[in-house]
Amino acid sequence: MIRTTASLSLALALPAGAFELQQPVDCTLGETCYIQQYFDHDPGPAAADFTCGPLSYDGHDGTDFALATRAEMAAGITVLAAAPGTVKGARDGIADFAPAVEGRECGNGIVIDHGKGWETQYCHLKQGSVLVKPGDIVQAGTPLGLIGQSGAAAFPHLHLSVRQNGVKLDPFSIGTTACGSTGDDLWSEDLPAEPGGLLDIGITTAVPEYDAIKAGLLSPDLPTTAPALVVWAYYFGPKAGDEIALSITGPEGEVIAQRLPIEKTQALAFRAIGQKLKTEGWPPGAYEGTATLFRAGQQIDRMQVSITVEP
Incomplete structure (x- = not known):
């Protein structure tokens, strides 16, 4: 697969030491991973990440470093x-994948004491x-375990919480409450953060089941007698008003192309x-599927996949 993406470089210098x-x-x-949810900076029942974007939910108290599919979780990160x-x-x-038990929503987890009131979970x-x-x-950098999906987790990810003297903090913007503020972050180096983006793309002979996509669906080579060619895209953080363009191009030109509105965040x-x-059959040769995600008319991500239609 080929991917292009727009990202933000997010880090502010902290005092020495x-x-x-x-x-x-x-x-x-x-x-190979992405941030699905950030700390919620909205004091009310709505939610907003530190940029005032939609990548959070009400009361979310950490940062979710996520994997696109369960196949990547099985491989081990x-x-x-x-x-x-x-x-x-x-x-x-x-x-993993079992219903969450009250009081154990963290699933399999670890808490580290860093001194001076600092903890990470x-x-x-x-x-x-x-x-x-x-x-x-x-x-820093000691292996602790592997990303999983235990506890209250709807997708494979690490939920990282940061606390000082029991107060929960956003490592991307500490000492602030409202989104869009300029609080310092805690990262030792710049972390690229995406405002949403594409996770996977494929070409199949029918619209796939969503669970199969989340598991990690491959795009196999297809016969010329395939009943249909379908391009699908899996993405995170879509906002109402975004658009996604999907297309398939084959050896004789465009097979199908549509630009679809996204109506729901x-x-x-x-x-x-x-x-x-x-x-009588699809022309044999290479076929390319493309997905492009747009926000306010600007491309924020693009992915491509290729398959071969065999005679």
């Missing part, structure tokens, strides 16, 4: 200690992956368009 965090997941933001400290608590043994780790126990000393969504077989 201040508490700092490194990225808590061994992945590349915008490529390591959770890392965000700063040096001592493990204060750890829990394992909660099954790591939630929803994969069952059986937790590598540390209370009392262990860790450094959501955390995750997918769209698909297709063309039924109208002739």
Whole structure:
């Protein structure tokens, strides 16, 4: 797959010697992982991330570093200690994908004490992956376990919470309450943050089931007698008013193309368009599917996928 994306470079300098965090997941933001939800800065029943964008929900008290599919979770993505400290608590043994149990919404998780009132908490780790126990000393970057989907988790991700003296803080904008403010962040290096984007794209012979897309659906080579060609796109953070353009181009030119309005702000969504077989068969050769996400008329992300139609 080929991908292009627009992102924001988000980091403000902290005073020398201040508490700092490194990225808590061994992945590349915008490529092999993404941030699905940020800390909620709206004091009322609505929700807003620190940029006043929609990537949060009411009362969300952390940052969700997410994987696009359960297949990527199965492959294993390591959770890392965000700063040096001592493990204060750890829990394992909660099954992934099981209903959340009251009081254990974090699922398999870890709390690290960093001194001077600072703590970080790591939630929803994969069952059986937790590598540390209370009392262990860790450094920034020490492996803690793997991203999972245990506890109250609707998708595979790490929920990172940051606290100082029991007060929950947004590591992207500390010391502020309203969104759009210019509070310092806690990151030791710039973290690219996307305002929403594409997670996956594929070409199939029918509109796929949403659960299959979330699991990690491949685009196999197809015969010339395939009953239809369908291009689908899976994306996060869509806002009402956005648009998504989908197309398939084959060896003889355009097969289908549509630009569709997005009418609802959501955390995750997918769209698909297709063309039924109208002739004796699809021309053999390479076919390319493209998805482009637009906000306020500007491209914010683009993905492509190629398949071969075989004679």
